[in-house]
Amino acid sequence: MSEGNNSSKTGKVKSLLTEVKTHWKTPAEGKYVPYREYKDIFLGVGSNYTGTKMLEGIGFWAACYLFMYHYQLPYLTFSFIGIINMPLNYIWTLIGWIINDNLGFLPKKTERKFYGLYFSLIVIGLVMIFGKFPFLYNSTNPLIVYLNNMESIGINAASAMKILGTHILWNGWAGSRNIFYRKKLIPKYGRYKYSLYCDVIPKCIMVILVGWLPLYEIPDMVTRVWTANLLFACYNIFGFGNNLETVSKTISPDMQERLLVRTYPVKLSHFIHTIVSIIIPVIVDSLDKEWADINLFRYVYPISFIVPALITMRYAGRIQERIPQPPLEKKVQINFWDGMFGVLRNKYLLINTVVGLIDSLGNGMLAITTIIYLYTFRLAGLPYTIIINLISFAGTPPDLCAPYFLKRFNYKQIMIFYQLTRALGNALMVLAFWFCGDNVHICGIVCIIVMFFMEMTKTIPTTAGHDMNTRIGDYQMYLSGERLESFAGVFGWFTGPITSFVGLIIPLLLLKYGFNSNWDVLYIDSARFKIIAVPLIIDIIGFVLMTIPYFFWDYDNEKQTKVIQVLQRRAEVTQKKAQEEGETVSGGYIG
């Protein structure tokens, strides 16, 4: 019996090896992804993910150590700059949606108009940044007086003009690049990873410049603010998103295969980042000022970004997106109203929006992990790395079993369970801070155990969430002929007032409890409790409410299978017609 079992296991291993060897370069019957691509996904996505994670430490926001310790910009400066840029942002966004969801393929006349607009913006932006406007210094105009009274946060009327100019310049530059590169590169590289090809080199240069340009040494805060804003505008022009992982979500029209790729090569690829995240804190610990040391921005971040970025580009070309779609020359043209009304017809997008809206109840709260690791436990160096990785590892075993759970339970069950566990976890942490907040060991251990279990219960819903978002895209493509991923942003406009209002509450509460640009307030037990507990309680309410929309989710497996069949049929028919008409086509995929 035992011998039989062993030989059967050996046989399975052998047949698996044979299967891998046979289909190393060409996929098996009924499958779309060859096994070599699994290897490429592991290395490519892993590097891409690591690179993006490295970039999380650099950004024009208050939580960035560069700004907190070197630029020393007040907390409110970032919000105020956001407001200066806000009104025009709505216009640029609308134009961007049309370009993005048409993949850069616009009617000639529209394209010329957009280019004209964008080039004008570049000129206007440059004039506003580098021009001199004496009336901004001595004027009784109430707006100018108001702006000149904002010097305490590093802004006055003249610098506000430069900040707005930066915004205009950025949008002109980014917009024209967007049309040009989408049109040139999407046919060759696909809709998700094309930007890596045009952005990776300038991004590497900008990462180096951010650390080395000594703008933080400018003594005048007003000048420091607008120059930093300009520097980071240039930095942000060039993206380096987690594009290859996005590609992997549409790696196959087959749902099982998508999940398999998501669960194994993609998940395992994150270990590359795990290894880096073990090494980096050890290096950081050796720096004089640790996370605030300028050498972190001069050496550690650039090196730990550029190396993964180069590996990413080595494998990017080998990972294919496989969305059943007509050739780009035959794709459905999406005009403004098609886009707007198209996304509003997507019921499942609406459900996701409502969930996101309720989730915004926690907007503005601080990262609980930061508070626990750094301000409760005062972790640094190796212990910090061990705990961070122990907790993040908690989600790995369940994640590897995701295919089983996703077969066994439906999306509704998984997501409701997820929200309830999050509510329970947060409640336990509040209780820990409440009853033993001054006993650092007990409170910290309770929190870490809770976070460990929350991480365990998080990964399967996260995988499910990613998969369902891809399905929503498929469904949108069925409804409108395009995925309309950009136009879907209009839901954010409708929910904006509520999220802004909610986002107003927590920061105001935190300010009242003492949280401002000096995080040392978190060392005071009484302040730390309020700063943590009150937002957590609001979040708990949100998690419970978030279960409600999921009761309306009825997009099952059968519907998805049918949607894919419709998409495949459309691709097949359009491609056939194009061939019959003798047209040269690109970018289509039947599956």
Add this chain to the structure above:
Amino acid sequence: MKEKKQKVFKGMTAPVDVHLDIPEDEIWTYKIDGLAEPHINKPFTNFTLKKIIFTVLILIAVGLSMYFSVRVVSRVPFEYNEIGDGTYEFTKFNNTGYIGHLDIDYAVEIVYDSENTDPATNFTLKKDESKPISKIPQFCFNCDEKVETIYIGKSVKEIDGKAFFTCRTLKQIIVDEENEYYSDIDGVLYNKDKTEIICYPMNHPQYLREKFGYNDTIWADNENNLEFRARYEADVLTYVLPKTVETIGELAFYDLPLAALYMPEGLKRIETMAITKNWWMTDIYSYEKSEAEEGETGFSAISKLSGVYKSLPDGLEYIGSDAMSYNRVCQYLRIPSSVKYIGHHAFWDCVEKIDGNLSGYKVINISMTEEEFDAIEIGNNWLPQYDNGLLDKKVELVFGAEKVYDEPVTYTEKEDGTFEITAVTNRENKKEFSTDADGKVVTSIARHPFKWDESIETVYIGKDVKELRGEAFVNLRALKEFVVDEKNENFRSVDGVLYTKDMKTLLCCPKAYKNDKEFKVPETVEVISRSAFSDCKFEKILLPEGLKRIESMAFLKAENLKEINSYKGETVYASLPEGLEFIGLDAFNYASGLTYLYIPSSVKEIGAYSFCYCAKIDEEGNKIGVTEVNVALSADAFKKIKAGDHWIPEFRNEKNETATVNYGAERA
């Protein structure tokens, strides 16, 4: 044999076997059961109405979003809350950016002058005397970066210690004398009977710098200038708590550059974060008695303390959480036997490993037995710990530690059994100091052993002393003469001035030298040592032609110095001496009385800032001091010598002008 039951899954990825038969002409319209119908390249019904509704809704949404976003950053400068007894709580202050002085006595509102465009002056603060303020709650001024002075009115009854958290520009908190609950000592906030210190403003050192006449640029430019540092520490960075103080309040001494703090023996409580992040605090002392006058909290009070010993005072009962965390320079800690509570992280991060050596508290001394110590209430992680390979290591505890009184002279035994003098505190204001006073064989004196001193007039250097440097004595401000034992083989004194035995190096001229008008450096001297004449009162200096080196800071702050002349035999000329090769860092900096400067052709190196502030603009706007530098070398030849940054005199005006340099100049 029992058949294995086939599991039936109904999850998201369970396989589904369906096949749709879609005709070619229906690919854009084919509807799947249970899902909405595709809408591709088709007109919408009621299109105009839908567009209008959509546009209106989106405009409302966008408008509201912008409104709320603006609200996030909109701040009312003054927020008050009526308490109920007719008085008000000053709940939040949001600086407009131009309020540097604030009275907290009555509620105020800002009134802008629409004719004035200068934001710094276009407003007035109008007080409403019907609204007296009685309470200043926690975080009222959190992270303000503009207010320098706060005046607390007589109506204020309650101030939370956290109210002024991280007000980095706050120099003074002045309390109305009629206030029944609070008071201040020179801008430091106390309760009325001075049993509790509530807030030492974060920028109070700046107030003291201004008070004692320190120029900011000195500290920016001369971080390593130990002579200045000692005086600066004495005037600005030393604080003596009055003998009445029983409590150091929460955050009272948060994030300050203080170097030394003296606590009275009546102190009972050090509250949460009371003395945290004092990165440069080298010494904490306690004292048994004080005869200092009320309000005397600076360096002058130290000589009036008696029974001074290191570290925390006997009688202390409570040490709050983070009470003294992140003080990494302080070397000695003793916890007295009276302590009953130590909060978590009380001494966290008070030790660190630098180049393999520990800095900070290497051990914690405790004046109790281990059993007694175990019985007191202690929070987690109270002990400092340092990086020790993979994991951190806690410092050791030494039980049964005795009080360590502050000895007047600290000797360090050397490998050969002789001693080095490493620290001297002239607490008894003696007029003489002798290296032989304690009968030890002293062979060396450390670089800066003397604390700031205004009493010692004579230093006696014994026969065994072999190693010392001139700058060892820079803090002895009343020093009139050196006396060197005749048997000493390494040093000698001539007319009270200290030289090496061979008279080739002038080591130190006493700060209060008897003849303070003119000094002639002997012709044997080749080197004037570091700080040898710094702060001297001479008006004229005569240098020998054999002089080769003027070391760093040799004439620093010689503000009375008007002439530097040189001599060879009977010939005297207006110049630095021919043959001089080296002028050190800051050598003549701040010698602002000089008017003529000639640098001979022999000079090969000029240190940074060597003449930097030898010029200035007077009150009438005229350029005075060294307005021209005459250099014997041609411009091309000068480029070949080594000249540090900012060596040329600077006027420090808006145009950043410097003195004119005349290359190839003839000697006057």
